[in-house]
Amino acid sequence: MSLVTMTVAVEGTSNTAVPVGPAVSNRWSRWARPALGLVLPVTLALVWEFVVRMGWATGRLAPPPSVIFATFVDLARTGELQRHTLITLARVAAGFGIGVAVATIIGAAAGYSPLVRRLLDPTIQGLRAIPSIAWVPLFILWLGIFEASKVALIAVGVFFPVYLGLMGAIQSVDRKLVEVGRAFRLTDVEMVRRILLPAVLPAYVISLRSGLGLGWMFVIAAELMGASEGLGYLLIDGQQLGKPAEIIAAIVAFAIVGKATDWLIVLAAAPFLRWEDVVRPE
């Protein structure tokens, strides 16, 4: 056997990927494995429900799941829950949009141009050291107590992770791939479009997700500090009127929309990130 055919044979066998495991085990892993994570919370909820039903505890400050569920359904039926959720969602959307837009422009400029980076980055890093909540009094003085100050706070929260993520991603683009672009004589615009953009996209998506997470954190902070509507208002309302079930219902709503919006980002980015060489869940 000649060397060449041997090599071909070796390559041929090493690359024949065989899907491992029958379809049944795939279905199992698809549903049963995530379900494992539910075992602990569901058990705890059932135990608490049982304890309250048996009269061993009143459940007045820590209402059992059935009461929370009833409150949740009640709030949903009157449309209160949707109204508050939509308002909070709108605030997050506005703050996130502004924060991402500004962070993307400045982050891209600072990542691309050393001059811009030297000019802006020290100041931004300095500002980053300030806990964002500390801005609230100033924002209220400047922007009033209504929407503008809340949106500004959320935008500030979103700005930093997106700025840092994008700038870092641009700086760490593989020099060797940039050189491929140069070897093929790409113009600056082509270089950005064909090399830099796709290269920074994975890190950018991650920074958007952490930015969104912070956005949800700051919307609560903003709404706790004074709002007449929104999920944060529901929290305060529940506290002042002594309705713990309402607080927990609002928290659940936060969790649902928070997770849903995060999932939207993942879903929107997925078609552009199929190429990523990552460990995928089996």
Place this chain on the structure above:
Amino acid sequence: MLVLDRVGKTYPNGVHALGSISLAVEPGEIVAVIGGSGCGKSTLLRAIGGLDPASEGTVTLDGERITRPHEKIGIVFQEPRLLPWLKVADNVGFGLGDRSKVERAQRVAAALNRVGLTDKATVWPRELSGGQAQRVAIARALVPRPEVLLLDEPFSALDAFTRADLQDHLLDLWTDARPTLLLVTHDVDEAIVLADRVMVMRPRPGRVFDEIEVDLPRPRDRQSAAFDFAKRRILSALDRSLDRSATAAESEPKAATGAAMWW
């Protein structure tokens, strides 16, 4: 014709990487540049490719001075450097951005067929083996039909089997349009299998120490006596190049001994 006229390179930090190299390469000629690490052979290749222009002297291709990447010059790097976000076919067509979609598709398909990877057209680069990825990289460089193809230790990261396979494959591809090949390597066998002419370089600063014609018919039998003879000539030239630099007391003494240690 590719002409190097007293090409030298001194980096801004004062490192004198390349002495004064003059070389004329005929169209269709295959030249291998061999030498130990740090002898400036990659620097030389990057100067010819216009990636890191020479600081002294000139590089001209058909009378045109090269100071930045040129469409008639293709480059294959040590790593495949495929763009991970493009399917294999799009990687091959990367240098055809200015052509019509139809022409691009045709030439990419032809190139993939030529390197035997038609069935990999729609997979991601991460799904390729090292040898396949480097074949795609060669296809990508050849698709724009360069007059000169520069190869910077293109097979050094591959195992011995794949390496020999790809050397034969490269020669096979070369017969299509017979571009000038300029190959940097530290593998003596590779130089002899491929090249018409082997330039032996010596370091600090990099310059041509010896030039050896390899006048063997292709395909070259790696087991033949003539092959062995050429190999001995090159190895001894490499040895001598290092001996001299050692007696000139400008390198560590351990670099002075034996063929086994020349790199």
